[in-house]
Amino acid sequence: xxxxxxxxxxxxxxxxxxxxxxxxxxxxxxxxxxxxxxxxxxxxxxxxxxxxxxxxxxxxxxxxxxxxxxxxxxxxxxxxxxxxxxxxxxxxxxxxxxxxxxxxxxxxxxxxxxxxxxxxxxxxxxxxxxxxxxxxxxxxxxxxxxxxxxxxxxxxxxxxxxxxxxxxxxxxxxxxxxxxxxxxxxxxxxxxxxxxxxxxxxxxxxxxxxxxxxxxxxxxxxxxxxxxxxxxxxxxxxx
Numbered sequence: 259x260x261x262x263x264x265x266x267x268x269x270x271x272x273x274x275x276x277x278x279x280x281x282x283x284x285x286x287x288x289x290x291x292x293x294x295x296x297x298x299x300x301x302x303x304x305x306x307x308x309x310x311x312x313x314x315x316x317x318x319x320x321x322x323x324x325x326x327x328x329x330x331x332x333x334x335x336x337x338x339x340x341x342x343x344x345x346x347x348x349x350x351x352x353x354x355x356x357x358x359x360x361x362x363x364x365x366x367x368x369x370x371x372x373x374x375x376x377x378x379x380x381x382x383x384x385x386x387x388x389x390x391x392x393x394x395x396x397x398x399x400x401x402x403x404x405x406x407x408x409x410x411x412x413x414x415x416x417x418x419x420x421x422x423x424x425x426x427x428x429x430x431x432x433x434x435x436x437x438x439x440x441x442x443x444x445x446x447x448x449x450x451x452x453x454x455x456x457x458x459x460x461x462x463x464x465x466x467x468x469x470x471x472x473x474x475x476x477x478x479x480x481x482x483x484x485x486x487x488x489x490x491x492x493x494x495x496x497x
Contacts, residue, residue, distance in 0.1 A: 259338035261369055261398075262347035263295055263302045264338055266420070267355040269311040278355050279314065283463040287450055288315075290469045291320045300351065300369075304487060305341045307331040330365050333416040338383035339408045343400045349406060352397040354419060356450045358459055361473035366398050368437055377433060378402055383423045384437040392495065393448030393459075393479075394473055397421055403429075443477055447490050454490035461486065 267288070273276050278288040285293070303325040306312045319326035325345050329337035342350065343488050349372060351365055353386065368382045378400040384390050385397065399421065400405055407416060407423035416423045424432060450456050462468035468476055 259372065260347045261300050261348060261349045261351060261372075262345060263298065263300050263351040263353060264305050264341050265291065265295065265302065265353045265355045265366070266334060267304045267306045267312070267315060268309070268330065269314065270307070270309055271356070271451070273451050274453065274456065275487075276311075279318075280450075280456060281455075281465075281467065282358055282460055285432070285469070286318075287358045287459075288355055289322065290320075290322055291355050291360060292465075293440060294358075294360050294362055294469070295365075296322070296324070296362075298365055300365075301325065301345070301347075303327060303341050303345050304355070305329070305334070307335045307337070335408050335411075335420050338420055342404060347401060350399055352399070354449070355394065357393045357448070358450065359393055359448055359462070359471070359473075359476060360396075360433050360467050361394055364390075364394055364437075364473050368396055368398050371435060371437070372398065375433060377426045377462075378431075378435060379431040380433045380435065381421075381436045382437065383425070386425055386434065386436050387438070388444040389438045389440070389442045391443050391446035391477065392449045392475070393446075393450075395449075397425075399424055399497055403432075424465065433466050443480075445491070445496075446477075446480055448476065451495075452490065452492070452493050454493055458486060458489040459483070461489070 327341040379461040
């Protein structure tokens with residue numbers, strides 16, 4: 259069984275353009291993200307767009323020794339399929355690059371669950387229902403399912419968001435498994451999509467060195483300093 263992480267990257271974010279190369283302490287958002295992913299021991303591929311704005315990401319991929327594939331900005335499903343074709347793996351871990359504190363150990367807990375399934379129709383994530391803070395999301399699925407989604411779905415929503423074909427069980431075969439925790443901490447936003455999100459993550463990095471902490475250490479900080487969660491509590495996730 260081979261497993262590869264594919265992280266979704268682009269510089270043309272609608273709410274905070276260029277966010278992944280914004281400084282966060284001594285590194286950029288993207289650098290923290292890649293460094294933490296590589297601690298999982300899994301190979302990492304950046305799935306970027308063909309936009310000129312993403313040219314800068316080529317050097318980042320080289321610097322941090324990760325693979326890179328470029329493709330459509332709007333058809334992200336096709337972009338992931340291109341990544342699988344160029345860098346094959348049995349199982350794919352999908353994450354997004356605006357998560358500087360993503361936890362490699364949490365991802366590997368999800369990967370370990372694959373041993374419990376005797377089918378390629380498994381889908382493992384910590385998003386349905388969500389109990390972890392945003393910024394620690396992962397989805398794990400067999401590469402054949404993603405290629406099936408590409409072939410079978412003409413829904414623009416499926417192509418923009420990559421995995422709805424899977425977690426909506428459109429083929430009727432999916433075995434869905436959700437990684438959950440208690441208490442529910444889904445109210446926190448530790449991803450970066452707005453200036454307020456950036457303010458919170460910048461504070462956590464400069465005052466507490468959050469990029470060196472585990473998810474559980476970070477959530478302990480959020481409990482110890484409840485005012486931090488108020489910095490971006492009013493931000494609504496994009497629909």
